[in-house]
Amino acid sequence: SALRALEEQAVLLVTIDGPVLIATLNRPEQLNAYTLEMMQLFEQALHRFRDTPELKVMLIRATGRYFCAGADLKVNDEPRRGGRTGTEVRENHRLGVRGARRIYDEMEHIEKPIVVAHHAMCVGGGLEMSLSCDFRLAAKSAAYAFPEGKFGVLPATNGVSSLTRICGPHWARWLVMANKPASADMAFTMGLVPQLYPDDSYEQEVMDFCHHLAKNDGEQMGAA
DSSP: OHHHHHHHHOSEEEEEETTEEEEEEOOGGGTTOBOHHHHHHHHHHHHHHHHOTTOOEEEEEEOSSEEEOOBOTTOOOSOOOOOSSHHHHHHHHHHOGGGHHHHHHHHHHOSSOEEEEESSEEEHHHHHHHHTSSEEEEETTOEEEOGGGGGTOOOTTTHHHHHHHHHOHHHHIIIIISOOOEEHHHHHHHTSOSEEEOTTTHHHHHHHHHHHHHHSOHHHHHHO
16 A cells, blocks of 8 residues: 555654554664664654653664664765864764764653663664663563774764663673673663563563553653
């Protein structure tokens, strides 16, 4: 149908399940690497969630064999702001890279719960985005990595600081300095995710958790 064809082309699918807004990353052939278009659509969905009182919870999920491979380095869709020195690289991450830093800051400030659900590999910018969510849930098939170290750089859009705050310096060194991956079980051990689900029940468990959150007192959760 025409609707199905449109959904297959959309790089971000936005659906509503009662009080839950669901944003689904939908570039499976590109491992859900994000582009300027995807981030613009994601920010629109985020603002819709923020500004709609009836929406109580936002869920971020993905299609395909990766949750997200980070920024799409093959797509040149925004002007670069230099990059010859460490300072210029950090400024470029703060002001550019599809507005990720601005969006992640807004995610952390919105006083409604944002849940991200990982069904598969989550790396680079996808993991940085996930660190700005209130709850990270994972299937047993999920895994995590910061591959930036292979290119001699750091995950510079909040990866180091947020990971250290959430998991501590020991695990941050494992992922960032040692450039080692983490399985779902290891992510649970390090406190990156508070809950793991079997692959076959993962989707239903995630939705059940989101609807559980939606029944909680909004003011209490916002203050928390």
